[in-house]
Amino acid sequence: MEGIELVSFTIIACAGTARSLYIEAIRQAKVQAFIEADLLMDEGEKMFIEGHAAHAKLIQEEADGHKSEYALLLVHAEDQLMSAEAFGILAREFIDIYKRLV
Secondary structure (H helix, E strand, O other): OOHHHHHHHHHHHHHHHHHHHHHHHHHHHHOOOHHHHHHHHHHHHHHHHHHHHHHHHHHHHHHOOOOOOOOHHHHHHHHHHHHHHHHHHHHHHHHHHHHHHO
């Protein structure tokens, strides 16, 4: 596997892992395990950044004149990346609420 497929799968894997970590962070905050929740959020952010970096590289290549071919797999990868970003934002809000309830 190479090219757009490899980048797409990298984005999908990173975004999926980030989303899972964000969800687990919410679960940990729900049981007042805030240190664990914060660590999970940090790890999720690292994974999200890795996926975002792969996506940014594609954008930079296109800006440099190297057009990417349209690929449904890439569209799916971008959707997963946006979903992970939304989960991260919401997870931070939920964790903050749980912390305030204690």
